[in-house]
Each structure stands twice: as structure tokens, then as C-alpha cells.
Amino acid sequence: MLVEEIMNPDVITLTPDATIAEALTVLHENRIRHIPIVDDQLHVIGIVSDRDVRDASPSILQKDSAEKVLQNELKSIMSHPVVTVHPLDFVEEVASIFYDEEFACVPVVRDYKLVGMVTEKDMLYTLIHLTGTNVQSSHIEVKVPHKPGILPEVASVFGKRKTNITSVLVYPFKNDPNYKILVFRIQTMNPMPVINDLRECGYELMWPNNMTGPKS
Template identity: 50%
Template sequence: MIVQDMMNKQPVTARPETTIMETLLTLRKHRIRHLPIIVDDGSLAGIISDRDLRDASPSIFDAADHADKFERPVSEIMVRDVITAHPLDFAEDLLSIFYEHQIGCIPVLEQEKLVGVITERDMLYTLIQLTGAHQPSSHLEVKVENIAGQLADVASLIKKFKININSVLVYPSKQDDSQKILVLRIGTMNPYRIASELRQNGYDVIWPQEPEVGQ
């Protein structure tokens, strides 16, 4: 999945001369936590977050004595060195950026103009879609050798049951570098018969676990 398929294409924005108070009210009105700051030609000048505004605002106990601080332009406190993305960037690349830089919003630029924003909430929903967890399905985990063709072989066994595979994730085994874990979401609420078939064919099925005798 690429950024343009999951970004907000009509982001709320502010201008550098917008006051801190106006920016606060905009965030509250739209229930958002980040606001890109743009100039006349649509170029990105910076970004401001609710945390930046809290840090720059006077204490509620001193607000009356420092009301003038709320009239300062947001350009005085906005972040100017902004991490950005392109509409054709891949979702998994942005996941790494969000994690490594501990940020909550990334403006999306095309030809240096703001065309959208993507937030950590957008990324979380994208992860839900990529894993297939938003559809009625079951979770299946299979440990396989780290050699070509293992995923195709497992999929072939599942195909015998005429059940769709909604999503597939692959990650290395923590115990053995020569093995990988296949994590599949399959289109059935009863994965046990598929798990049984896989075990009969020699696969190490991590989940679902085998029912105890008598159950």
C-alpha cells in the first residue's frame, strides 16, 4: 500500500501569521493534534503539534497575566525541520519513520507542495487492513524452513479447503535463524481442520494449538 491511498487529502492547515490562540482553537475544533503550516503557494513552512502549543503557552494560573503570549504568531514556535513523505512512498517505510523518530504526523509533499498528511492513527488503521484483522477471519501461524517455496506449499494445502487467505505476514523465528513464521488470516472462523491438515503434512503449527484430548 502506498501513501496516497491512506493519507488525508484535505488536511486542515494554518499560516505562519496565525496566532497561537487561533491555532489552539483550530486543533480543538477539528479534534486533531497536528497542523501543517503553509504559505501562499502551498509550500510547507513548518508543522505545529498540540504538545508544542502546550509547551509555549503560559500556565493556566498565569494565563491572565500573559494573554499577549497567545497573540504571538505560530511561526515563532512551529517546527521548521519537518520530516515529510511523498504520495508514492510505501506504508511499511513510513512505519519505520514513525517508530524511529517518535512522531505523530508526517506531511505529504508533491513537487514541494502539501497534498496531504498521514498520522499514526492512519498508520494503525493501515496495519489493521494489511493484516486483514478488519474482516471476519481466523489467525493461523506456521513455522517453516527459511527456503523458497514454503509459503506456496502452505497456501496450496489451504486451497484444498476452498478458503481464501486474507493476508500474509512473514517474520524470522527468534529461536532459529533458519526458520520463519508465516502469519496468515484465513477466511474461516474454524481454523482447526486446516491446522490439522498442516500438521499431518509435517508442518509446525504454532496457532491454533491442538485441542486437548476430550475437548
């Protein structure tokens, strides 16, 4: 999946000479947490978060200086330089940026111009869809040897039952490089026949690990 498939192309921006007061209004009225700061060519030159604005805003005990502080320009508080991504970057690569850098959002840039924004919420929404948890389904985890061809081998068990697989994930088995876990989500009202088939084929189920049922 590509960034352009999940990004929000309708991004609200401000210029570096906009004021903190303007940023407060934009954040409040649009219920957003970040504002990219751009120049007249839509080049991203900074970013301002609701926390930046809150930290820069005067205390209610400083009424005399409040108006003056709120008229400070955003270039005085914006973060820069800004890490950006491209619309054709893969979502999983962007997810690693969110994790490594502890970002809450990243601007999306094509030809040096802002074309969208990806937020933590966008990433979580995408994860929900990639894992298939957005549709009613049954969850099955199978421990398998880490060897070529094992995924289609296990998937053929579902195929014999004409069971629709809505998602497949692969992740390591603890710290043992000789095994991995295949996580299937399947659309069926009764997963027990498939579960029994997997056990009869000699596969070890991590989930469900204590269910048996009648064959059909």
C-alpha cells in the same frame, strides 16, 4: 500499499504569522493534534502540535500576560525543518519513519506542495486491514524452513480445501535465521480440517499449538 491510499487529503493549515490563539481555536474546533505551517505556495515550512501550543500558552496564574503571549506568531514555536513523505512512498517505509523518529504524523508533499497528512491513527488503521483483523477470520501460525518456495507450498494446503486466505504475514522465528513464521488469516467457520491437513503434511504449528479435531 501507497501513502496516497491512506493519507487524509483535507489538511487544515495555518501560516507562520498566525497566532497561538488561532492555533488553539483550530486544534479545539477540529479535534486535531497537529497543524502544518505553510507559505502562500503551500510549501511546508513547519509544523505545530497541540503540545507545542500548550507549552507556549500562559499559565492561568499569569492572567496579565495571557493575551500578549497568545498573540505570539506560530513561527516562534513551530518545529522545522519538517520531515515529509511522497504520495507514492510505500506505507511500510513510512511506518519505519514513524518508529525511528517517534513521529505522530507526517505531511505528504508532491512537487514541494502539501497534498495530505498521515497520522499514527492512519497507520494503525492500515495495519489492522493489512493483517486482516478487521474481518472475522481464524488465525494460524506455521513454523517453516527459511527457503525459496515455502510460502506457495504451505498455501497449497489451504487451496486444496478451497479456503479463502484473507491475509499473510511473514516474520522471523526468534533469532534463528533458518526458520520463519507464516501467519495466515482464513475465512472459515471451522479451521480444524485445515489445521489437521497442515499437521499431516509435517508442518509445525505455533498457533494453534494444542488443538486437534475431527477431519472432514
